[in-house]
Amino acid sequence: MATVTLREIVARFGGELLGNGETTVDRIASIENAAPGSITFLSNPKYKRALAQTAASAVILHPNSAADALIPAIVTAQPYLYFAHVAQWLHPAPSPAPGIHLSATVESSLHQSVSVGPGTRIGLNAKIGDSVVIGAGCSIDSDVEIGAGSILHSGVMIYANTRIGSKAIIHSGAVIGADGFGFARESDGGWIKIPQRGRVLIGDDVEIGANTCIDRGAIEDTVICNGVKLDNLIQIAHNVHIGEHTAIAACVGIAGSTTIGKRCTVAGASSIIGHLQIADDVNILVASLISRSIPKAGTYSGSVPFLEHEEWLRNFSHLRHLDRMADKIRDLEKRLAELESAK
């Protein structure tokens, strides 16, 4: 852990210093549970009260809250973003010693700055960039490229011909490049597999969560652009294209050949069917099913409220009969109009 002064932080990241610039901090903390030596942030004014009581040594906050700071502070228009930068500086990702563990099986030549953990297998013709870290028990099939500075945690599985950019972070259990789900149907109902010949191409600065799956393309490639962030247990089917800086929360599934624009957000447990076009800057809220293309930016929802079970029984049963309800309303309108005209 680094120990830095507020003055050093401001020199590096900007912002306005309030109070003693020689104050030192060596770790981040939440505002409620901070201990001396830590730096925290206030981005939501509802925590202002906590600010008065925090034991943190310093706080990052918005100009609107600056007057409430009783401790040394850094004032910035975007406290949470600023906090992220400080946090990365104070808590750099641990970097294991370079070198290939004796128990690894590596069939390609690697730069001496690369770290390969126990039991990991790297196949033929791998192109692994400088300072890449590959944990224990990973499998990298042949002809895979991984850009400089990327980190693969333990137990990541990469199929042949996958290309991953630089500074990617891939968490345990992620499977990149497995076959897409493509079959042609025979007349007896059986299925003939379509060989999946495309690749997975992943840009720079992409993070991929634990047990997330990204399938290789059927003929052309599946593409994940720079800066995309994927949470855990996500399914990305063959030939999906995800634009730059789009972030997708856990338990989302995206079916084949769908294109998602740049800077989109998809909240958890949503599903997007195949062959759609989603525009840039679209926000999809939690547990929504996206069943048609979305040609313009905006926020979209499709989730269903929950109720106490008794209430749910009473209300949701009508979902099976909405059409009858609409018919009745139409009938009432007609009969009422007749009465009105007869008056």
Added chain:
Amino acid sequence: MATVTLREIVARFGGELLGNGETTVDRIASIENAAPGSITFLSNPKYKRALAQTAASAVILHPNSAADALIPAIVTAQPYLYFAHVAQWLHPAPSPAPGIHLSATVESSLHQSVSVGPGTRIGLNAKIGDSVVIGAGCSIDSDVEIGAGSILHSGVMIYANTRIGSKAIIHSGAVIGADGFGFARESDGGWIKIPQRGRVLIGDDVEIGANTCIDRGAIEDTVICNGVKLDNLIQIAHNVHIGEHTAIAACVGIAGSTTIGKRCTVAGASSIIGHLQIADDVNILVASLISRSIPKAGTYSGSVPFLEHEEWLRNFSHLRHLDRMADKIRDLEKRLAELESAK
């Protein structure tokens, strides 16, 4: 497999013996497919007919059904619970021989009762309790604690600083302690990672299903209390807190910083959004989206019925127009009231 008499079972677990106490059994069976030598149970009276025909050597049943037993029986108020105890006795989990497989990479010192499978890696400063079993191809990062008697099946991935209690069972592919999904957004839409510095703390007697993910906390810890049971393919986000004896079925996602009480049940395919408080003894039914805190015990639902596709087309299209439907009803009410008063 043990062979025991009914008398021995009753001596150990209580209950009332009906018939020959020297009857021996050596395995459990379902009431329909039992063979001689097996013990079965009857907890649902609708299987009474099967009882008359079962080939089991003995049955565990409720006092209300005792009169129907044509074979030796144990009578107890909770037949299924009793059956669980008997089943555990007859079918103890197999315990592989202690010792570290030659192909494992272990950087900590382990008690001689610990079993470590082929290809498993255990990092520095691990504290592994007596008789822990760790399967093949697991990865345990540094500074991990695992309590006595816990079982990790093959291919479990544990990140650094995780703490697991005693007698836990963790199934293959589970990933414990991967980074939470935390980013601050830059003005151009890009994302800056918030280092995830918290841990995962898991209590005693917890079971975690295959390919389930539990993320480490952002600053504070993610906490899974004693006796929690998690099925497969579950996502537990950073800083979630799950109370004692809560059971969660497969394909559930729980978003960040949500607290779930004790003795809750969450049925499969449900989602719970972040920063909620769920009370003790809450039951959430299948495929529900929990979008608000639940302050009191009870049963809650939010799932949608299915229909034949033609019917679905007719009915569900109205979901897009419920507001117009409500407007029409309001308009009808007003016009009807006018007619009534004009009468």
Added chain:
Amino acid sequence: MATVTLREIVARFGGELLGNGETTVDRIASIENAAPGSITFLSNPKYKRALAQTAASAVILHPNSAADALIPAIVTAQPYLYFAHVAQWLHPAPSPAPGIHLSATVESSLHQSVSVGPGTRIGLNAKIGDSVVIGAGCSIDSDVEIGAGSILHSGVMIYANTRIGSKAIIHSGAVIGADGFGFARESDGGWIKIPQRGRVLIGDDVEIGANTCIDRGAIEDTVICNGVKLDNLIQIAHNVHIGEHTAIAACVGIAGSTTIGKRCTVAGASSIIGHLQIADDVNILVASLISRSIPKAGTYSGSVPFLEHEEWLRNFSHLRHLDRMADKIRDLEKRLAELESAK
């Protein structure tokens, strides 16, 4: 890659040849992005325009489109199915050299045609068929059977006593045979584990996607019949039975003891609750919750439309009050009938 003439293709798979039968092709391509030397297909007439411009050397198409072919063509009633066969011929799955990698731990005797990758563990009493390929970092517990020609990609976890047929393909991270989620509840809310003693039985020609889980049965077995295709991140609970040639897309969960018929399709993100019977030839559309048995073939839906968030707020709030809406309609009908009869 093979290079073949159209004449050879037609000799093998039938169909009618249009144009130069000596045309050679060595790979498949999409109609838009084909290069010379490739063979493509036209199954959807909306791509007819692309056919006029394709650079492919040959195309597979339906008699109805034959007149539009400006390049050598094979005419067949089912172009996509035909394409699948040709694709498999041109792109056979790569077969790694037979033999057991030095770093593997194999406790059973294997036929010399079997290939076992680095770091893989195979336990006692395995029966592995000829030409089976097992990738890196797999774990096969004791008493497992795998039929001839099956392929396990890296990182597949198979629990004890599992039986897998011939020509299966299992993708990375799949977990077969983990314990089903079975517990009896104690009066204090705690859970007693029911030992899961059943097996998983998987037929021939089954494909199982990445990170998919199939749990072992509680007492009897979980059964996946011949020709079943499972996509990624699917949960199959204990004692589920899936009939021949049924195909299930990603992110589906099927709860315990449900039986699904033959030739069914289940679209992505759907859930099926436990103890149901689903008939043969049932198609379940995307993101549906199947909460009752389906006794007859047909197409079923239960998914909810999405809306712009503002519209969603206006419309979906009524879901909580559908019963009141129905009451109001009933009241209106009654009052209107009174007015009508008083006229």
